[in-house]
Amino acid sequence: MTSKSLKLILGLFFGIFFILEGNAQSAIQYDMVLQGGRVIDPETKLDAIRSVGIQNGRIAMISSEALLGKEIINVSGMVVAPGFIDLHVHGVSNLEQEYQLHDGVTTALELEWGIEHTGAWYASRQGKALIHYGASVNWPYERLRATGRYQEGVEELLNMIRANERGIASFIHVAAPSFTEDLTPEEMSQTxxxxxxxxxxxxIxxxxxxxxxxxxxxxEMYSVFEMAGQMDALVFTHNRQPNILATxxxxxxxxxxxxxxxxxxINSMSxxxxxxxxxxxxAAAQKGFDITTELYPYTAASTGLMMAMFDEGWQQRLGIDYGDLQLVATGERLTEETFARNRRTNQVVIMHMMQAEWIARGIAAPGVIIGSDGMQYSKLAHPRTAGTFSRILGKYVRENRVLDLNTAIEKMTLLPAKRLEGIAPMMRFKGRIQVGADADITVFDPNNIIDRATFEGGLEFSEGIEYVLVxxxxxxxxxxxxxxxxxGQGVYGKFKK
Known part of the structure; x- marks a missing residue:
């Protein structure tokens, strides 16, 4: 047999094989098919019209051909992207999660502050969550309950926090004085x-x-980092002060x-x-150190008036004045008089303290992750609570062209997933549109997507997110x-026993 004949026979064999294989694939009926959308996978760089077959909660097929499904959704003209991953939320109930899913988020994690009674909290959310949830260990709480002279009041403090629904602000208001004291070696070890x-x-x-x-x-802070280094446990930090020395x-x-x-x-920290x-x-990352950062796409921050950042000299440190503070409860701008009155009850304010060009430069910077810092629900809560990811895609991609669509999706999906893979292994299957990945998928109209929440009007669902699968x-x-x-399922850290 000649070489030419052998090649011809092999060609026919493989041609028949692929026809049969293609027919077999086309005969499969998937649980769900997203048909004919613009599929973007930030890891493989796929950006093409494809159909996505979903089976048993995972992506089972990505094809240029139409697929069979028990339910078929025509998503032509829309973008099929990995579900957005938010590393920084403070609202962790279904009330906040509904705003998050309307913003395309499929995984929302409380990693800056964390959660006390970690295991019990995870158990309380099981089978009840709209989207995936998870949290870091709350260092302030663990430190406080290790401090013998305060131990009796810890659970009472937590009950106070739950009763007035102010969470972090209440904890800080009551507990902050103890953090100026030195821990004994035994207390540090117990922490x-x-x-x-x-x-x-x-x-996590x-x-x-x-x-x-x-x-x-x-x-004391160094000792916490030292333990994290020994365990390879990721530290999420809100820096000591909004300045370069703290960074x-x-x-x-x-x-x-x-x-x-x-x-x-890092926008409000720098x-x-x-x-x-x-x-x-x-520079640290380029030298091989495992250091990353994030920002949100708004020019205002938000926190309680009793926080240390409002101690004497805050105007000079932050470069703002009373009129730059907006009360979340009413939407009013503060004066010296109303600042003092509302500080006594630790009211939450929105701080108009950043310039638009700072935010744009941060969004465009390579490797910077998008995170919302979404607050607990209040009608006039910071709009990042409801609109962060749609704002990136609508304002910064479509309108202002600060970055392209594929890069924006990468910053909201693959980069946060990869940031967590070392500490939360299940994140390897999120942030991607690939066969075998979790079917956490957001489908949106790139021509219409935009945030609708505002500082003046309050929280509103974003526009242009058409389908979200978890x-x-x-x-x-x-x-x-x-x-x-x-x-929604719990996202757990690798140390879970």
């Missing part, structure tokens, strides 16, 4: 033991919001101890020096919440 125990209950790394407790001694502090701690580090909302801060993070189950369909489905 680290408590952190380790909560990691073993599933916590360690939440270190030192910015709310800036009186914490540097040596240098956490980067130095991470480099010396080997702790993986994620700096939250203000006009955002380029300097981003350059430091980038584990292959619709939680949003034709732009409307699907009632009585709760497919």
């Amino acid at each position: 680290l033991t408590h952190i380790k125990s909560s990691l073993e209950e599933g916590g 790394g360690i939440g270190v919001p030192i910015g709310y407790l800036p009186g914490t001694k540097p040596a 240098q502090e956490v980067i130095a701690n991470a480099i010396v101890t080997g702790a993986p580090l994620h700096i939250v909302h 203000l006009g020096q955002i380029d300097f801060a981003l350059n430091m993070v980038s 584990n292959g189950t619709f939680v949003l369909k034709n732009g409307k919440t699907v009632p009585n489905v709760f497919p």
